[in-house]
Amino acid sequence: MEYGKSCGDCYVCCESPxxxxxxxxxxxKPEGVICKYVEDDKCSIYENRFDVCKKYECFWLQxxxxxxxxxxxxxxxxxxxxxxxxxxxxxxxVLFVKEIYKGAADIANPKSEVNRFxxxxxxxxxTRQRKWEIYLVSFGTDRGHKLKFTPx
Ligand code: SF4
Ligand code: SF4
Numbered sequence: 303m304e305y306g307k308s309c310g311d312c313y314v315c316c317e318s319p320x321x322x323x324x325x326x327x328x329x330x331k332p333e334g335v336i337c338k339y340v341e342d343d344k345c346s347i348y349e350n351r352f353d354v355c356k357k358y359e360c361f362w363l364q365x366x367x368x369x370x371x372x373x374x375x376x377x378x379x380x381x382x383x384x385x386x387x388x389x390x391x392x393x394x395x396v397l398f399v400k401e402i403y404k405g406a407a408d409i410a411n412p413k414s415e416v417n418r419f420x421x422x423x424x425x426x427x428x429t430r431q432r433k434w435e436i437y438l439v440s441f442g443t444d445r446g447h448k449l450k451f452t453p454x
Contacts, residue, residue, distance in 0.1 A: 307363075307372035311343050312380035314402055315358050361386035361397060362419075365426060377419045382406070384416055386423065388434075395434045397423060399449065401441040409438070409449075420449075 316337040339347050366373040379385035383406030387398045399420070401407045408414040427434040438449045
């Protein structure tokens, strides 16, 4: 298995950030619409990208950078089909597991890479002092439902 700790050819978050009016960018950009600055699979204004873009790091990137060897590249959002975002929501620490395309979160299949990644996430959250809740956000929806993930 190949490991990595950088975005590489992934630009999943360039399809779904909530870009604010104050960023001087487009408003109400629908999720799933690729940013107009993606060219040749990368950001064409990377050095001058918006603050919201600079701040965003998905869970895969954060965890991969914490680990010496990184994380499997197969779990990088563009490859896996799900993107996990850590957030504070209603006073809780939440990990939103968001499907990038319909059916990507193949959690019914115990051998799927998504399940292996969720197992890793579950183990990771147990090592943290703060409590985390994991929510699955199906493709095309805004709100997630609490994931009934059964760890091994
Ligand atoms: S989704 Fe994660 S890995 Fe992919 S480009 Fe964004 S921060 Fe990088
Ligand atoms: S400006 Fe660049 S980093 Fe920001 S969403 Fe667009 S392509 Fe991605």
